[in-house]
Amino acid sequence: MRQTKSGDKHSPYSYTGLHRVIHERARLSVLTSLSVHPKGLRFGDLKQLSGLTDGNLSRHLQVLVTSKLVEITKTFEDNRPQTFCKLTALGRKRYAEYVLVLERVVKDAAAAVKAPAPKRGSSPA
Amino acid sequence: MRQTKSGDKHSPYSYTGLHRVIHERARLSVLTSLSVHPKGLRFGDLKQLSGLTDGNLSRHLQVLVTSKLVEITKTFEDNRPQTFCKLTALGRKRYAEYVLVLERVVKDAAAAVKAPAPKRGSSPA
Numbered sequence: 001m002r003q004t005k006s007g008d009k010h011s012p013y014s015y016t017g018l019h020r021v022i023h024e025r026a027r028l029s030v031l032t033s034l035s036v037h038p039k040g041l042r043f044g045d046l047k048q049l050s051g052l053t054d055g056n057l058s059r060h061l062q063v064l065v066t067s068k069l070v071e072i073t074k075t076f077e078d079n080r081p082q083t084f085c086k087l088t089a090l091g092r093k094r095y096a097e098y099v100l101v102l103e104r105v106v107k108d109a110a111a112a113v114k115a116p117a118p119k120r121g122s123s124p125a
Numbered sequence: 126m127r128q129t130k131s132g133d134k135h136s137p138y139s140y141t142g143l144h145r146v147i148h149e150r151a152r153l154s155v156l157t158s159l160s161v162h163p164k165g166l167r168f169g170d171l172k173q174l175s176g177l178t179d180g181n182l183s184r185h186l187q188v189l190v191t192s193k194l195v196e197i198t199k200t201f202e203d204n205r206p207q208t209f210c211k212l213t214a215l216g217r218k219r220y221a222e223y224v225l226v227l228e229r230v231v232k233d234a235a236a237a238v239k240a241p242a243p244k245r246g247s248s249p250a
Contacts, residue, residue: 013158014176018150025143032230033138035237051139099234105157106231109224112160 013108017101021067022094026052026060031087031095034070040086061085069094138233142226146192147219151177151185156212156220159195165211186210194219 022031029050034041041049047057064070069091075082087095147156154175159166166174172182189195194216200207212220 011154011174011176013154013161013174015150015154015157016176018153020150023148023150025140025145025148028143028230029136029138029140032140032233032237035234036138038237049136049138051136051141095234096238099231102227102234103231105153106224106228108157109160109220109227112157112163113221 015101015105017097018105019094019098021063021069022098024060026050026056027064030057030060030064030085031069031091034085034087035092035095038087038092040084043083043085046085064091140226140230142222143230144219144223146188146194147223149185151175151181152189155182155185155189155210156194156216159210159212160217160220163212163217165209168208168210171210189216 022028029052030046033046033049043057047054050057052060061070061072065072068088071086071088073084073086075084147153154177155171158171158174168182172179175182177185186195186197190197193213196211196213198209198211200209
């Protein structure tokens with residue numbers, strides 16, 4: 001058999017749209033948190049919502065900023081520095097595209113649930 | 126602020142149920158393919174459906190077998206050896222649990238889409 005290319009036509013379950021930058025669980029948490037809060041979130045609130053530690057959140061934010069999906073601004077509130085995180089327009093677009101693929105996975109999985117489970121000891125088809 | 130634990134109650138977007146073994150894109154492809162084909166699949170067909178190369182599929186199958194989510198049997202068809210892959214009962218259960226979390230992500234994302242995008246140049250909330 002020839003090497004399979006990961007085209008969707010012949011490989012319906014390849015899900016090539018699940019890009020690693022967004023698909024990684026911690027980053028998916030961060031992006032969803034920011035997506036639900038389009039005005040942006042303070043670092044501390046984002047940390048709380050995504051359930052990450054300071055170090056993990058910082059590390060993943062760095063990846064997201066490098067990929068231009070998130071922008072970070074330093075502000076002052078009551079004379080205290082605040083780190084403020086927000087989705088970029090590109091981030092919003094990429095996240096929406098990613099979720100479309102996720103919806104396909106859920107749909108495919110739902111179709112699978114309808115397929116009957118095989119009987120015990122049944123032989124290969 | 127104290128270290129945040131990744132409990133769902135206070136961290137609604139932590140998605141702790143997205144276990145790495147299943148969440149990795151290639152393995153998600155493999156598990157969905159096998160889920161849609163409950164009687165199991167030949168290695169070549171699984172390779173086709175998931176859009177993976179021989180080496181990648183072998184590597185990821187090894188992880189799934191070690192985690193007891195997939196079982197592999199060697200059969201003979203027309204005197205030729207065949208590698209046959211199938212979800213275990215545990216694999217079916219874990220995959221279903223995983224998909225429930227995935228559905229939550231999609232639902233959260235859908236709620237986010239309804240939230241209006243911020244105006245350009247708007248200041249932090």
